[in-house]
Amino acid sequence: MSNLHAPRNLFRALAFLACGAALVGCGQSDAARFRLNMDGRDPTFASYEVQADEAKTSEESKQFREDRKVAIANEKVRQQLVVDLLTAGFGTPDEPFAPSDLGLDIARLRRAAGPVASYQSGQQHGLYRKHCAHCHGISGDGAGPTALFLNPYPRDYRPGVFKFTSTGPGMKPTRADLERTIREGLAGTAMPSFATLPQFEVDALIEYVIYLSIRGETETLLNAAFEGEELEPIDLKADAAKQQEQATALAERLKSEAADRASLWTAAVDTIVVPNQEAIPPFLPAEGTAEWQASVERGRVLFRDSKTANCIKCHGLTALGDGGGEELFDDWNKAKPANTKPEIALWELPKQELRPRNLRLGIYRGGRRPADLYRRIHVGIKGTPMPAAGNVLTQPGQIWDIVNYVLSLPYEASGEAKPTQPSVAQAP
């Protein structure tokens, strides 16, 4: 009897023993890592692998396959160089670093980075992971675990484009812009308000967002710079002097790319759009009914005029956001293939459509102050189809009149939404 059971008993004993030993080292997760921009996300970088798979079945020439082999090998070298350079220049999610000439405050970065921790003194660390990372991702790629379930998706900081800014076309936001987004949240989106955080914690998060953005952009630039170059891996077996020489050359490239990106953040402050001060109309009927009414009427005309503001083309004659009818996408989604194509599998988040805002809801993502709406119209919404009209609406008061019309829309009874004037949409 016992002979019969011996092998099974032995198996069990061994299995338990092995498991026990193996589990001792288990449960301790790896330190958090930044994910490469091209890591399984961006098909421009994944394409070599995909094409190599395809090449096996297609009738491509031997030369092609050879080329691809070289390209893939080069790609691996590039990935290694990029990871090494970025780690040197920006550290890791647990231990951030920033070269001194980027103007980033390392103490603030340390407070925001790392695992969540609080101390008896009441000090909090790991603020980014506590408040932001589940949506915006450890790397600031806007693809945290929650992202898939949100519309719109959380901001991907890596392209360095932010929608709601007070600055000129194509410019970065100011720190004050990011602060307002963090403090007040974005109405109508999943971005909540963090108004209860103390100032120094908000400052730490602003710093960290800028840091992730500069880091992400630098990675894109390094990839572009390395593209098409026959890259040489750093020879770990070479003598220290040779290694240092290679490192010096690479550090110089990293420095110039990162400094270039960082300078845009400092330059942004000089491009703040100051709303026109000369022709400010009353924003409330109580401040002067007749003038307010006249301003709203002028705004209505501009809103519908295809020769100037032309807002109706997307927002619609009734401003319900139904003017276009076509599918629109922001720049983050524009890059992706259609959800029906197999390549979309390379992207973590499916392509998401963007709707022109329904202006009758009274929800304004970029802020509801007249000055906020003024800037949305003047510089547009960055990275989206909403264009900048500041170059067209140059008469004093024109933008304010549109602001007044837009602000009046939620209070207009729906019966009044009927076209009261000949539609400019039918003009030749």
Added chain:
Amino acid sequence: MMTNARRDWALTAGAVLCMALVVGCGRSSSDQPLAQANVVDAVRKELGSSSTAEAEAASGATTAATPTGTGWGSLTGSFVFEGTPPAPKLLPTGGKDAPTCNPNGIQDESLVVDPQSKGIKNVLVFVRKVSRTHESLAQAASEPAVFDQKNCMFLTHVLPVVVKQPVVLKNSEAGVGHNTQISPPADTAVNPLLPPGGQQDYAFGRPQNVPVPATCSIHPWMKAYIIPRDNPYFAVSDASGKFSIANIPDGEDLEIQLWHESASGARGALVVSGLTDGKGIIKRKLGENEAVDLGVIQLPASAFK
């Protein structure tokens, strides 16, 4: 009380379960390389230092001087569709802004093939890197390039320019407003509203290797491409598929990139068997004052999406 057989069962199942647990342990979700600590240290040591003169000298030393000639060659050729080209398509407008935007549809320019010669229009050819530039080309690079639109179409479908060259974004319609959205990676993005007769100046700040789309939010079928380059050696094939680039430096290793909007290669790389590599690049060195004619380049349907 548990029978022996049952207990055996439970124990074996337990052991198997335990092993399954271990299998899932320690798995890494990413196959990206880990940073090499000594390289990171070596690079970081450089980042802290403020004296750049030394570093510049070192980086200069690693870049070997490109051997080059003194003369100027040229490159010509033509792209021709092999077999029966696809029938021209119309993009629906939904009657928007008719009759300026043709309500029957706007011609799809994603692959334009001349029915007679079968020449392929809008193939972009550019030299990726050169060590010197012919003086006759400097003037052209400072003249404004006009990027216009009429009848709800961009008048230039593929426009190569030089970095910092003034680009005039223009709307020549009589009664229809447009906007032109250009979002070049890592460069200043613009999206000005362009009323009828309106225009706006723009300039790219950095070169790109892939053309940047220019689109109109109001008329989503409108899509064209602009590519800023750091050298003026580029051409776009005409209606008969012909292109030519003159005054190219000879005696140096050139990488000539072929690109087409609908090419099946990665990021629009036009891959030609026996001529280019897998990234649509022709590697070539021009002999002294050599005029290279690539002749008729036949492109099968499989070269396009």
